[in-house]
Amino acid sequence: MxxxxxxxxxxxxxxxxxxxxxxxxxxxxxxxxxxxxxxxxxxxxxxxxxxxxxxxxxxxxxxxxxxxxxxxxxxxxxxxxxxxxxxxxxxxxxxxxxxxxxxxxxxxxxxxxxxxxxxxxxxxxxxxxxxxxxxxxxxxxxxxxxxxxxxxxxxxxxxxxxxxxxxxxxxxxxxxxxxxxxxxxxxxxxxxNMGFNVDWSDHMADRFAGAPVKTIAMTFGNTRVEGEFTITRNGVEGGVIYTLSAPIRDALEQGETTAYIDLTPGRGRKSLAQRLSKPQCKLSASNFLRKTVRITGVKAALLRECAPDISGDPYELATAIKALPLTLKAPRPIEExxxxxxxxxxxxxxxxxxxxxxxxxxxxxxxxxxxxxxxxxxxxxxxxxxxxxxxxxxxxxxxx
Ligand SMILES: Cc1cc2nc3c(=O)[nH]c(=O)nc-3n(C[C@H](O)[C@H](O)[C@H](O)COP(=O)(O)OP(=O)(O)OC[C@H]3O[C@@H](n4cnc5c(N)ncnc54)[C@H](O)[C@@H]3O)c2cc1C
The missing domain is CATH 3.50.50.60 (FAD/NAD(P)-binding domain)
Incomplete structure (x- = not known):
């Protein structure tokens, strides 16, 4: 040489x-x-x-x-x-x-x-x-x-x-x-520190891709993190998602997994249920949610998307708002x-x-x-x- x-x-x-x-x-x-x-x-x-x-x-x-x-x-x-x-x-x-x-x-x-x-x-x-x-x-x-x-x-x-x-x-x-x-x-x-795939409906992906979801708390396993995340066309990314990304990624090696979103970290389930027990009168479901517990926009869409079969029962609804199941399918590719x-x-x-x-x-x-x-x-x-x-x-x- x-x-x-x-x-x-x-x-x-x-x-x-x-x-x-x-x-x-x-x-x-x-x-x-x-x-x-x-x-x-x-x-x-x-x-x-x-x-x-x-x-x-x-x-x-x-x-x-x-x-x-x-x-x-x-x-x-x-x-x-x-x-x-x-x-x-x-x-x-x-x-x-x-x-x-x-x-x-x-x-x-x-x-x-x-x-x-x-x-x-x-x-x-x-x-x-x-x-x-x-x-x-x-x-x-x-x-x-x-x-x-x-x-x-x-x-x-x-x-x-x-x-x-x-x-x-x-x-x-x-x-x-x-x-x-x-x-x-x-x-x-x-x-x-990556995002995850979620099977969003077309409506959710088209209407809310890029929308920040704040302020929420997310729980995965025994870990609860307060902050925000962002909806993407394919799933979720940002703040709380990255913080929880290592255990979620590891759990996904066994198949899809679920994280739970608390849409109202500052308000307890009992207080939510009490407010949701008020008569709905002629209000639409979304107006009722907005007026009673101030859930609107992307948070309301998430509630419909992740708990589609929820009844109008105030306690059931409050439970979904405090622990909304988000099914995660796979980590986003390493390149991202x-x-x-x-x-x-x-x-x-x-x-x-x-x-x-x-x-x-x-x-x-x-x-x-x-x-x-x-x-x-x-x-x-x-x-x-x-x-x-x-x-x-x-x-x-x-x-x-
Ligand atoms: C969008 C984004 C935002 C980020 N924001 C933050 C932040 O705010 N705070 C934070 O703490 N971290 C942040 N990070 C992470 C942080 O930038 C990286 O952890 C850090 O740059 C890694 O440093 P490194 O020197 O190990 O490698 P790199 O920064 O990746 O540098 C490696 C270098 O090696 C060179 N190289 C590779 N292969 C060869 C080869 N065969 N021969 C010669 N050269 C080669 C590459 O060209 C490159 O210049 C962010 C990352 C991304 C992608």
Whole structure:
């Protein structure tokens, strides 16, 4: 083989938030860094996250915050919680604020200014875009590039190629095949924080697709979550659905399952039944619901859709309003999910995020087998593991 073209101390493969955090840590340790990305520009999913305001982290007390992550993530988060994310972003000159549910956002409510400043800080790193990593030839990294096949031989490598959702933004999960070939233990990629299919009637889909349903509570198993969700043509998505998505997804492996919607979380069943016991007189059923218990629009449509055979009995109606059964058929496809779970198994990694089977190769971000709800947890997890892997790779490269 000819001499590899590039020989940085550290190769970072994937220029999303995890890869850029790894690059920052390695540069801070005085190492030379090259970041490779298959796409023409970096951090496309990060920029997409910015379209909904860029919820970077969460200001909950550390114990509560860390409780949203699996045990394997705890040691990385201990060193990088919401407060650290805030300090880091403010250190880049980005003004931050805490919104509802203690979520942390940049005042700019988008990702591009922060990304610009971040890339400025990483100015010493070499960037190779349109370089798609294809695997190893011995200990040499191989790439496809616009100029044909390329190689690099770093002292250490950080893999940060993301999960498998929104593949058009770069994270297509193709690396699973390469790592499987290298004998790395992997768990299948599955959607996380995704919507679900519901067999809506044509009327419901045509009339209410895109309608937010708020404020409600949803119960699945023993978990009740208050918030809102959105009706889609094929089913449901958003807030409470994402929060409950992991147990619902797992239950769907056994066949369709049911979540229960409380259409009036602020009013108890008894109070509803009392109001619904008033004489209906000449009011239509929908006007009666509106006047007595203020159920209108999409909530009234849901009641008709999910409890079509309900009688006019006030107690039966109140029970349906407080626990309206919503039959969920299947998760929406992985391509549509906010994030994915699965990927590099924890058993394949050392505590330093190095692949046991590939000394000097580290992994970070959504490639790792963890999941967390929306609310700033995902980016925090990617940054925390990215910084940890970058530090460890830098240390490894000094000893090799
Ligand atoms: C619509 C949307 C909104 C979101 N909003 C939020 C939010 O507000 N808050 C939050 O915490 N999280 C949010 N997320 C999730 C968050 O964006 C991701 O968890 C995060 O970007 C994952 O970071 P990562 O660095 O691991 O991977 P990615 O950001 O996916 O980056 C991976 C990079 O690797 C590159 N790559 C892949 N394969 C190769 C290869 N073979 N060779 C070279 N390069 C390769 C890709 O091109 C990509 O640039 C959102 C996600 C979506 C889809």
């Amino acid at each position: 000819t001499q590899p073209a590039l020989t940085p101390d550290i190769a970072i493969i994937g220029g999303g938030p995890a890869g850029l955090a790894a690059a920052e840590a390695a540069l801070a340790a005085g190492r030379s860094v090259t970041v490779f990305d298959a796409k023409p520009s970096l951090a496309r999913k990060f920029l997409m996250a910015g379209k909904s305001g860029l919820n970077l982290s969460n200001d909950l007390p550390p114990d509560q915050f860390c409780g949203a992550f699996p045990p394997e993530m705890q040691s990385y988060l201990k060193h990088f919680t919401g407060e650290d994310v805030r300090r880091w972003a403010e250190g880049l000159g980005e003004e931050m604020f805490i919104g509802s549910s203690r979520r942390l956002y940049p005042v700019a409510m988008k990702a591009s200014p922060l990304l610009r400043r971040w890339l400025g800080r990483l100015g010493a790193a070499e960037l190779r875009t349109r370089w798609r990593w294809t695997g190893w030839d011995g200990d040499v990294l191989t790439f496809d590039s616009p100029d044909g096949p390329q190689t690099a031989q770093p002292k250490a490598t950080v893999l940060a190629m993301g999960g498998g959702s929104w593949p058009r933004l770069g994270s297509d999960g193709e690396w699973m095949k390469t790592l499987a070939k290298a004998g790395i233990a992997l768990s299948p990629l599955r959607p996380a 999910a906010v994030s994915t779970t699965g990927g590099v198994a924890w058993a394949a990694l050392t505590a330093d995020l190095m692949l046991n089977a590939c000394p000097g190769v580290f992994a970070a971000g959504e490639m790792l087998d963890w999941e967390a709800p929306t609310g700033g947890y995902l980016l925090t997890g990617c940054l925390a593991t990215g910084f940890a892997a970058g530090r460890a790779a830098a240390k490894y490269s000094m000893g090799s």
